[in-house]
Amino acid sequence: MKKLPSPRKTAILLTILILGILIACAGFLLFSPKRSHADRLIAEIYQDGVLIKSIPLWEVTASETFTVRGQGGEENVIEVRNGSIAVISANCPDKLCVHQGFRSDTLLPITCLPNHLVILLRPEAPENGGQSDALTY
Amino acid sequence: MKQENSNPSDHTKSASRTQRLAVLALLTAAALMIYAIESLLPTFVPIPGIRLGLANVITLITIKRYGARDALLVLLARIFLSCFFFGQFMSLLYSLCGGLFCMLVTWLICLLLAGNYLWIISIFGAIAHNLAQLAVAFFLTKTPGVLAYLPFLMISAILTGLFTGLCAHFTLKHLPAKR
The missing domain is CATH 1.20.5 (Single alpha-helices involved in coiled-coils or other helix-helix interfaces)
Incomplete structure (x- = not known):
């Protein structure tokens, strides 16, 4: 041995x-070069790895809320404001996504693991700046 | 003649087995209690996956005093019971993957270090736990973006692993010696 x-x-x-x-x-x-407080941030909401919503945050004038529902009855209420986004309520047990609060930088995505939900923030890509306006809002 | 010889030894053997069962049950109960109390504490950092992992103190104590097999039993009992008591089915997958990978790495490092330097063992266990949970998160959300948590989870694993390792070290000093 x-x-x-x-x-x-x-x-x-x-x-x-x-x-x-x-x-x-x-x-x-x-x-980290990824850290960015850029003025023009795009919030991308993924569920099960599928992009379900993409929001240019600088275009939000009044705060608005909407609900993302999953197949298993999961619900996340998301609020967008000018330049920031948060999950304001969720029916998962730990509510970690809610505790993450409003985010306005690209450092960390908001995640709700029980509901398979990820919200990524990324700066508007400079090379195709006009494209984001055409994305679903 | 033969029976007279075997009877006392049988008796002590079963007594020690009963004692082992009682000790392991006690450790499991302690781990469950620590787990329950920890889940009541407010989260300090609003990042999923960052927690103190105090219940791992019991795993460390068990692996050092009673060996890897018993530690695995205590860990599995704790995970399943805590899921039935406080959790929901979803968290079972996270806990199991994190717990088992943590156990494996803890055992390997424990062998390498011959059971010394409990804080190093604990840090590697915590790193393994967080890596496994991040892997599960990646697998479940299918979103590469969750990998952004990796450096946060590593730093927190090192800090919390150091803390739980020192907790286990000082607890072992004050526990009565194994009989």
Whole structure:
């Protein structure tokens, strides 16, 4: 049977690995090019991986709410305001999507795992700037 | 003659088995209680998947004191019971995938480190737990966007894993020695 390296040695290696993961993640978060507070954000609502709604948030003048329903009776009430979007109520048990509140940056998507719902924010693509106006609203 | 010899040993064997059963049941009850109390705490960070995972303290204590097999039993009992008591069926899949992958990695790292450095074991368990849950989330939502949570989940796994590992370490110091 192959002998394992001493626990002490392994511990040092594993600690270095942990620190490496920590630094990599922190670095990624700090210098992430994806983070954007751009004025023109598009909210994309996915359910089961299918884009069901795409909203140019800068075009929202008055706040409005709508409900996304799933096949299993899931319901998420979503509110859009000028420049931000939130799930304001949901019938899932943990309500984590509601706790995420209004989001206006691209750092993290809003997710409701029990209802398979993901709301992604992305800046308007500069190369096809006119296209977003034609998307379903 | 033979019977006289075997009877006392049978007796002690069954007594130790009963004791093991009682201890494992106690640990499961403790894990359930910790899990229930933790689920009552408000969420500190509004990010799905980020939680303290205090019930893992019991898993760590069990794997260190009683071995991986018993720890697996306690973990499975805790997951299924907590689902029946507080959860809904949906969370079973998350808990099972997270819990089992966490258990596997905890066991491997525990072997590598010969049971020492509980906080390192715990950190890797937490990382494995979060990775597995993110994989389930990706599988369920079929949206690559959820992978944006990865760095948050890794950092939180390292911090909470360190915390639960130290909790388990200090709890073990104060627990009466295994008989």
